[in-house]
Amino acid sequence: MNLYKMNDFRSFSLLLFAILISQYATAGPCTLNLLHFDDCDFCGCATTGGNFGYGTLGNSNFVGLRYSYQQFESKDGIFDNSPTSKEHFNTYQLWMKIPVTPKVHITGTMPFQDLNRVYDDRIESLNGIGDISFIGWYTINFKKKETTENTEEEVNPNLVIMPEYTGHSLRFGLGVKLPTGAFEEVLTDRVNPGFQVGTGSTDAVFSLGYSYSRKMEGVSITGSYFLKGENKNDYRFGNQISYNAKVFKGFLLGTNVIAPFVGVSGDFFQNIVQYRDELPDTNGYMHLGTVGAEFNLNRLVIGVDVGLPLAQHLFDGDVKIKQRFLFYLNYTL
Amino acid sequence: MKVLNYMAIAMMAVALVACDSDDNTNTELTGEGTTRIEFDNSYSGSDLLLQTAFYSANGTEKIVIDTLKYIVSNIQLETEDGTLFTVPEDASIFIVNEADEDSRFITIENVPAADYVKVHYGIGVDQDKYLQGADGQGDFLNQATAQGMMWSWQAGYKFIRFEGRFTAEAQPEETAFAIHMGSHGSSLDNYKEVTVNLPVSAKVRTDITPEIHVVADVSQLLSGEDKLYLEEKSQIHVDPDKSPKVATNASKMFTVDHVHN
Numbered sequence: 001m002n003l004y005k006m007n008d009f010r011s012f013s014l015l016l017f018a019i020l021i022s023q024y025a026t027a028g029p030c031t032l033n034l035l036h037f038d039d040c041d042f043c044g045c046a047t048t049g050g051n052f053g054y055g056t057l058g059n060s061n062f063v064g065l066r067y068s069y070q071q072f073e074s075k076d077g078i079f080d081n082s083p084t085s086k087e088h089f090n091t092y093q094l095w096m097k098i099p100v101t102p103k104v105h106i107t108g109t110m111p112f113q114d115l116n117r118v119y120d121d122r123i124e125s126l127n128g129i130g131d132i133s134f135i136g137w138y139t140i141n142f143k144k145k146e147t148t149e150n151t152e153e154e155v156n157p158n159l160v161i162m163p164e165y166t167g168h169s170l171r172f173g174l175g176v177k178l179p180t181g182a183f184e185e186v187l188t189d190r191v192n193p194g195f196q197v198g199t200g201s202t203d204a205v206f207s208l209g210y211s212y213s214r215k216m217e218g219v220s221i222t223g224s225y226f227l228k229g230e231n232k233n234d235y236r237f238g239n240q241i242s243y244n245a246k247v248f249k250g251f252l253l254g255t256n257v258i259a260p261f262v263g264v265s266g267d268f269f270q271n272i273v274q275y276r277d278e279l280p281d282t283n284g285y286m287h288l289g290t291v292g293a294e295f296n297l298n299r300l301v302i303g304v305d306v307g308l309p310l311a312q313h314l315f316d317g318d319v320k321i322k323q324r325f326l327f328y329l330n331y332t333l
Numbered sequence: 334m335k336v337l338n339y340m341a342i343a344m345m346a347v348a349l350v351a352c353d354s355d356d357n358t359n360t361e362l363t364g365e366g367t368t369r370i371e372f373d374n375s376y377s378g379s380d381l382l383l384q385t386a387f388y389s390a391n392g393t394e395k396i397v398i399d400t401l402k403y404i405v406s407n408i409q410l411e412t413e414d415g416t417l418f419t420v421p422e423d424a425s426i427f428i429v430n431e432a433d434e435d436s437r438f439i440t441i442e443n444v445p446a447a448d449y450v451k452v453h454y455g456i457g458v459d460q461d462k463y464l465q466g467a468d469g470q471g472d473f474l475n476q477a478t479a480q481g482m483m484w485s486w487q488a489g490y491k492f493i494r495f496e497g498r499f500t501a502e503a504q505p506e507e508t509a510f511a512i513h514m515g516s517h518g519s520s521l522d523n524y525k526e527v528t529v530n531l532p533v534s535a536k537v538r539t540d541i542t543p544e545i546h547v548v549a550d551v552s553q554l555l556s557g558e559d560k561l562y563l564e565e566k567s568q569i570h571v572d573p574d575k576s577p578k579v580a581t582n583a584s585k586m587f588t589v590d591h592v593h594n
Contacts, residue, residue, distance in 0.1 A: 080378040
C-alpha cells in the first residue's frame with residue numbers, strides 16, 4: 001500500500017517538476033490549436049463523469065456545450081441465454097477552456113447525466129449532475145532551430161500562424177475529478193456497474209498529448225491515466241488508460257474552416273476493487289474507430305464525432321459498446 | 334508563475350487525497366450479520382428453462398425437463414484460516430425447487446462477522462438426521478412430503494427429483510424419464526458433501542449482507558463424470574447401481590459464479 005502510494009506520488013511529483021521546469025522554456029502563442037480531446041471514459045461519460053474533453057480547433061478559450069451519447073448492450077444475468085439490456089448514456093456537458101498564461105490553460109467540465117437501461121420488461125432510469133472535473137494543462141510549442149524562408153500562401157485571417165514554430169507541440173495535463181455525482185451502491189451488483197451518474201470518488205488524471213500541424217492539416221494524440229480513488233462504499237473503479245489519436249485536414253469555406261478527421265480511441269480498464277478485493281472479470285478494453293468533423297463559423301465551433309467499436313472485451317464480454325456519438329458547440333470568448 | 338504554483342499545490346493536495354486510502358482491514362470484527370445463498374440452476378451455461386427448452390444429454394439424447402428439486406442441508410461457512418461456522422441444523426435444511434423462485438434463495442442469519450471463502454453443504458439428508466426417526470425431522474418431514482421428496486419413511490428422502498421427457502436415436506417417440514436419487518433407508522448412503530470456493534470472500538458484517546450466487550449445472554446429472562443414458566434406463570428410483578452415480582454427478586455440478594458484498 002505504501003509503495004503504491006509512493007509510486008503515485010513520485011510520478012506525480014515528476015510531472016509537476018517537469019511542468020515547473022518547462023515553464024522557463026520558450027514562451028510563445030500557439031499555432032493552430034488542434035482537434036485534441038480525450039473522449040469519454042466508459043463507466044463512462046457515465047461514471048467517471050467522463051469526458052476530460054478539452055481543446056478544439058483554433059480556439060484558445062471557449063465555453064461550450066457538449067452532448068455525448070453512448071450505447072451499450074449488457075447482459076441481464078449470468079448465463080449464455082440471459083436476456084440483454086440496452087443502455088443509453090446521454091451526457092450533457094458544460095465545458096470551458098480558460099487560458100491562465102500563454103502556455104497554461106485550465107479545462108473544466110460539468111456533466112449532467114441521463115441514463116436509461118431498457119430491459120425486456122422494464123426500464124431503469126437515472127439522471128442528475130455528474131462528476132465535475134478540472135484539468136490544468138501545460139503546452140510546449142517547439143521552435144524551429146533557424147527561421148527558413150517564409151512562404152506566405154493562403155493565410156487565413158482567422159488563424160494565427162507563427163512560422164518560427166515547427167508545428168510540433170506537447171501537452172501535459174494534471175487534473176482532478178470530484179465526487180459531485182451521486183453513486184448508488186445498489187447498482188454495483190448489476191452486470192454493468194458503469195451505469196452510475198458518478199463514481200463517488202475523487203480521481204486524479206494525468207495526461208500527455210502530442211500534436212503536429214502544418215498549415216491546416218495535422219495529427220493529435222492524447223493519452224491519459226485515471227487514478228481512481230475509493231469511494232465511501234469501499235468501492236473503487238479500475239484505473240484506466242485512455243488514448244485518442246486523430247488525423248485531420250482543414251478546408252476553407254469562405255472565411256470559415258471545416259476540418260474532417262479520422263482516428264482511433266480506446267480505453268483499458270483494470271479490475272474494480274470492492275472491500276479491497278479485486279472483482280474478477282471487471283477489467284477490459286475497447287477500441288473505437290472515429291470519424292467526424294469540426295466547423296469553425298466565426299466565433300462558433302461545431303463538432304461532430306462518431307465512434308464505432310473495432311475491438312472490445314468488457315466485463316468478460318458481458319458488456320458491449322455499440323456506438324458513440326459526440327456533438328459539441330463552443331463559443332470562443 | 335505564481336498562479337501555476339498555487340495550481341500545482343492545489344492539485345497535489347487533491348491528488349494526495351485521491352491516493353490516500355485508510356487501512357482498516359486489520360480491525361477486529363465483531364457482531365453478527367446475515368448472508369444469502371442463491372441457487373441458480375442452469376444447463377451447460379444456459380439458464381434452465383422448465384418444460385420448454387430442449388437440451389442435449391450425452392450428445393445422443395434430447396431432453397425436456399419438467400421438474401427439478403433437490404435438498405440442500407448442513408450448511409457451513411469457512412474463513413481463510415479454516416474457521417468454520419456451522420448453521421444450526423434446524424435452520425440448515427432446504428428444498429430448492431426450480432419452479433418456485435423463492436425457494437432458490439436461502440437466508441442464513443446470525444452469522445459471525447468474518448470474510449468467508451468457502452461454503453460447504455450437503456445434497457440430501459445425512460444418516461445421522463435420518464436415524465433420528467420421524468420425530469427428529471421436525472417440520473421438514475411435512476415439507477418434504479408435500480414436495481414429493483419422500484418415498485416412504487422406510488425408504489427415506491428423495492434427495493433429487495429430476496423429471497422430464499426424452500428422445501433418443503433408437504427411441505424417437507417422446508418418453509417420460511424420472512430420476513429420483515436418495516439414500517436407500519440406512520442400507521445405501523447417497524448423501525454427498527459439496528464444497529464450493531468463492532471467487533471473492535463473502536464479507537459478513539452487521540451492515541453487509543453478502544449474496545453468494547451458486548450455479549448448478551444440471552447437465553452434469555446425466556452427462557457428468559458418470560454417464561447415464563436414459564435410453565438404457567429412464568426410471569431411476571431405488572437403484573443401487575445408478576443412483577450412486579447420480580449422487581456423485583450431483584455433488585460436482587455446483588460452482589460459485591460471483592459474490593455480491
